[in-house]
Amino acid sequence: MKAIYPQLEQHVVVTIMGAVAAELQAIGHRPSFFYLQHAMGLASSMGLGIALTRPELTVIVLDGDGSLLMNLGGLTTLARYRPKNLIHVVFDNESLLSVGGFPTATSTGSDLAAIASAAGVPRTETVVTIDEFQRAFNGALAAKDLTTIVAKVEAVGPSGYVTDLSLLENRYQFQRHLRNLQQPPSK
Amino acid sequence: MSALPETWLVHLIRMAEEDPEVQLIRLAKEEEGVGISAGAHLAGVRSAMLMQNHGFLASVNGIVSCAQLYRIPLLMLISHRGEFGERDPWQTEGGGVTTHVLDALRIPHTLLDSPDHVAKRINKAQTLAYSASRPVALLLGRDLMWEE
Numbered sequence: 001m002k003a004i005y006p007q008l009e010q011h012v013v014v015t016i017m018g019a020v021a022a023e024l025q026a027i028g029h030r031p032s033f034f035y036l037q038h039a040m041g042l043a044s045s046m047g048l049g050i051a052l053t054r055p056e057l058t059v060i061v062l063d064g065d066g067s068l069l070m071n072l073g074g075l076t077t078l079a080r081y082r083p084k085n086l087i088h089v090v091f092d093n094e095s096l097l098s099v100g101g102f103p104t105a106t107s108t109g110s111d112l113a114a115i116a117s118a119a120g121v122p123r124t125e126t127v128v129t130i131d132e133f134q135r136a137f138n139g140a141l142a143a144k145d146l147t148t149i150v151a152k153v154e155a156v157g158p159s160g161y162v163t164d165l166s167l168l169e170n171r172y173q174f175q176r177h178l179r180n181l182q183q184p185p186s187k
Numbered sequence: 188m189s190a191l192p193e194t195w196l197v198h199l200i201r202m203a204e205e206d207p208e209v210q211l212i213r214l215a216k217e218e219e220g221v222g223i224s225a226g227a228h229l230a231g232v233r234s235a236m237l238m239q240n241h242g243f244l245a246s247v248n249g250i251v252s253c254a255q256l257y258r259i260p261l262l263m264l265i266s267h268r269g270e271f272g273e274r275d276p277w278q279t280e281g282g283g284v285t286t287h288v289l290d291a292l293r294i295p296h297t298l299l300d301s302p303d304h305v306a307k308r309i310n311k312a313q314t315l316a317y318s319a320s321r322p323v324a325l326l327l328g329r330d331l332m333w334e335e
Contacts, residue, residue, distance in 0.1 A: 053232050171229070171257045178230050
């Protein structure tokens with residue numbers, strides 16, 4: 001996540017709960033970051049709602065394999081409306097890390113990038129190294145089209161998941177930030 | 188407006204589709220609509236969800252752990268199948284539990300069963316959703332939606 005942080009802080013970010021939210025906050029919270037600390041599966045749907053409402057912003061959804069598997073149908077909705085300002089990153093550790101590390105179906109071969117592609121997402125890619133990830137992410141920003149990047153990661157996370165940022169504080173700060181954003185942030 | 192089709196909702200979905208001021212999002216499953224409405228709200232627009240009561244039942248986790256946890260004003264228009272007059276056997280279980288589930292979730296709800304009060308009640312429901320920053324539900328009743 002550090003590899004793309006300089007770009008993340010320039011844009012609107014919606015994350016899932018668990019390691020993704022905790023690690024992004026540990027690197028550095030920004031008012032343009034929203035962490036959906038439950039409602040598994042709906043981060044991509046929230047990203048879609050924001051992206052369609054505010055086409056001038058670039059919205060980055062940081063999803064996970066466990067969450068996406070709970071809302072695979074949402075991929076078809078994403079593809080149907082094809083917001084060109086949405087980048088969908090799926091950190092795939094092939095497990096439900098924060099609840100004991102039990103393996104998900106990606107550990108037995110289910111291919112989320114192929115599922116996204118078959119759902120109609122125009123740009124999809126699976127990456128394994130940090131270099132590949134950076135290249136794919138920058139490519140998605142430059143392409144200005146809906147992209148799903150599945151980043152294969154190790155199943156390691158932080159020691160704890162509760163952070164100092166309260167859920168409602170994050171929600172109201174994020175809403176106020178979006179209201180005050182009149183122009184797309186400069187690169 | 189996010190929606191999943193249902194026999195009673197055909198005309199409402201068509202109206203949403205034809206209204207230039209409304210963007211209709213067709214869903215694969217109703218719970219997605221909770222996330223989309225939450226995103227739309229935080230990004231600055233009003234939205235509503237249009238679904239059958241079984242769609243509401245399928246959305247409960249999203250309603251609790253997205254809309255209620257994050258205080259999202261969510262206006263839900265729910266066709267209330269399975270009440271008196273229902274002929275489809277498969278609708279009857281859902282009809283019997285819908286208001287109980289709404290009550291268990293502490294979601295304020297009222298029935299729309301006559302054209303006379305539809306606009307007023309929708310306005311009032313939306314007002315409460317925003318002042319309370321919580322989900323509210325309008326149940327679309329058989330007498331309003333269906334002619335035998």
